[in-house]
Amino acid sequence: MNSNLGKQSMAIWSPDLGNGYYQNPIIHADYSDPDVIRVGEDFFMVASSFNMSPCLPVLHSKDLVNWTIINHVFEKLPFSYYDEPRQSEGVWAPSIRYHKGQFWVFFATPDDGIFMSKTNNPFGTWSSLHLVKKTKGWIDPCPFWDEDGQAYLVHAFAKSRIGFKSVLHICKMKPDGTELLDEGTLVFDGNAHHPTIEGPKLYKRNGFYYIVAPAGGVTDGWQTILRSKNVYGPYEDKIVLAQGSTAINGPHQGAWVELKSGESWFIHFQDKGAYGRITHLQPMSWEDDWPLIGSNINANGVGEPVMSWKKPLDVLTTPTVPQTSDDFSGDRLGLQWQWRANVKREWYSLLDNKLRLFSRNRTEGVTTLFNTGQIVTQKFPAFVFTATTSVSFHPHDEDDVTGLIVFGHDYAGLKIRRGCAAISISFFNGYYNGEKAEEDETLIKQIEAEALYLRVEVKEHAICQFSYSVDQIGFQEIGSPFQANSGGWSGAQLGIFCLNEGVRTSSGYADFDWFYISENEKGDVDGNI
Template sequence: MARQLTEELKHESVWNPNIGSGRFRNPVLFKDYSDPDIVRKGKDFFMAASSFSSFPGIPILHSTDLVNWTLISHVFDKLPFKDYELPAHGKGAWAPSIRYYRGEFWVYFATPDEGIFMSKTKDPFRGWEPLVHVKETKGWIDPCPFWDDDGRAYLIHAYANSRIGIKSKLNLCRMKKDGTALEDDGEIVFDGTLNHPTIEGPKLYKKDGYYYIFAPAGGVKNGWQTVLRSRQIYGPYEDKIVLHQGNTVINGPHQGGWVELDSGESWFIHFQDRGAFGRIVHLQPVSWEDGWPLMGKDINKDGIGEPVLEWQKPKTNSEDLKEPFDQASDDFSSENLALQWQWEANPKQEWYSLDARPGRLRLYSRRSVHRFKLSRIPNLLMQKFSGPSFTATIKLSLCALSETIRAGLAVMGKEYASLCFSKGENGLYKLGVYTGRIEDDLEDIKTEEHPVSKETVYLRVTVSEEAECRFSYSIDQHHFTQVGDPFQAVPGLWTGAKVGMYCVNAGTDGPDGSYCDIDWFIAEPERRGHK
């Protein structure tokens, strides 16, 4: 369950989608929840999103109004493959779907190199069953299950051209009724090569006698939403573009899911690629005309919807919330690591403790296989960027047995930077700014260094609306000094940039029993200027 921060650490949320008078603004989630899908059970809505190579994987969020969302669980802790014992950037769990069928919630997802997986639960708040390997294959992605009125089960999916040399096609397979395996290799039901290139992320629905496939096409940054419909599940399918950027500032708009309310309203949730800030989540009203959905609002009257920036909240009979629950800041007062934190590889309990010094997070140093290169280190503890501009601050104390122990605050992406705290000579400490790149094998480069007299410091990164990052530090929590030049955050492989902490032994030998303690992590609206 989500928990409340202690009073002294409470603060304004970085992003608030509630604008009063029963209205909301987009995005409803200014965080990197890529490839969202959604399902409703009664008054509750549940969302699943991609996690790629971050662990635990496949985040599940809950809402009662479609606007304010709370992260409640993850589908799995680890993936059972050796490749994920170290960072596997760009791999991992892609594009899940979530459905409710016969009293259970079902999540399907693919890893592009290992195949299609499934897990289910009766209660998403309480955890998920062990993964079932539905199909061992390479290059099958974006799976979505469908149980028809006659009880027959199907699974539709797309292809990853990078793995299998096929793209722009959607394939439909028969599936066992219990959802654990496929019964055939499927049949191509739509080829979008000419008119809907790179069509992917299919979601299969049935409404008023039609089978509908909702699927984005045209690419993540500049694509559109396509809807296909047919009276027969294997087609042939008619196609129609129902949502595009038009004259708005919302590029994409990309992959998502559709839901109907008891009130008769329809809504579509999708992502927008915002570079370093990730694939943020928007909510669009949906109207139906002549058996076709129109998403957003047809502003220029061309018959295609455009994304809305503001709208009246869905009629869910939920309380009109004024402020979302903060799931970025953490005082580490819980028995378990908060859900917003993810590791860069299959996690190990030996990496951290919440019991060694209650009320603080202890990160243990681990020897780096690649000396000091953060992108190759599995025990980085990261979370998503919190909004369009924010400040992240940690209080860190270092217990280092040698000068090779380094702990600090990092911003990760294809290019990354960290503010690194380590032991110096004569009982002193030092702070350095290091930069690196995921795609090379070079050790991270130190660009600046400052001496520090104390073993406890406050480290801060301020992220602007342009994703420019400025590191600073303090020894008293009040006066911060900027360190190094501004750093431009960039996306990771299929993800936004991330911020978090680490403790690592950058030496080839020497003691490995060092650690750092983190008293708290606070993400709040951007603090401008440094004293």
């Protein structure tokens, strides 16, 4: 076992500077469309999971800076077509709220409707998904309970499904969150000044209803605040956070969090290409019942993102980041791992401190890794890093393969299969053109070894170099450097896999002893460029 696995690799990226200050991003990983609430002394975050399963991650923090993954709301989407990867579909932009002793999560899939789940313990079991409204193209729902007990739901629209966007609706909702009571009222049209307004979150403060919503698109947009004395408007609008002179593009879609002291903070994401939509924390203040987010550098009332600031809370917390390295010693797969489609229990097992991936056949007609579900992945955790894994391959059929992959619309990796007298190792590339994927594979050499160590070094700007070793000491580079990219709405992912590329049933398998994330031997760990 790798002796480094017990260490948290804080040198890779740590938001906590250890001196009472933090640096952005607070999570240098793809937790897209974050929503956050405070309940007592605890903070909880949810994020989009799209086509991945288990679905809809829940993260926890004591100080808004140091976060860990604590759960997923549900294991898989209740539709058979998600048994195959449906890139960028699935769970979009969830919201989380605390009401009457319950944690509530609402989300939409672009083609199926709006769903709800709740629990009294976010660390434990969440209720089965409830379909609040079967619809197509209604997205980004957020619930709100007013002082009189009336419940509402604000949401946006996806033009790709319904033919229009840039408008927000509010619906009346049953107080138990199970059903919408009307088809909604148009409360804001952003087509003229806030195109692609979406991701709305509804709050109330000092008699004003506030809708916090990004506009302008994920890479070049801004954060808008809408304000009204009536839940249905009319709403005034104001841009309160924009990129300005900073390197933080977007800044997009987030959550207002109020501390016990009344102090306000704002969490949003920045689209960083291959690294995904990484999470930032901004100070937030109020003036004339309008919020100012970030730093008002130009004194024009529009904040700009900060790169470092005093921590929200001076509490004793161990600096931490969402989980990465894994020694597979638990009785369940680490929460950092997700599959590219609805998970099947037959794909893997955990035993003897190993993750065993079985050489199961792919879905009939699937011929590329792009369309393969049984690839278990985790997010890029930093600007530069190295990922290494130990694998022992036990093929039963000549079509059994295992390996390491970096996944996006383009993807690459190392593939191991049985050769004539030993095992062979190949380098492969895959390319997705928006309609189909194509792959090429180059045999590198045959190796006589019971176990191999596979590695990818991710350098600045997501340039990836693969290598392998038979002794975990000397690593031999394989293939040309690969430029990782995003996979639609998701950032690039690290993955391991085992499958049978043929049609015969195989009893083969691959045992992964550990998966370790470390800092590069050489390289800049500053991702703020």
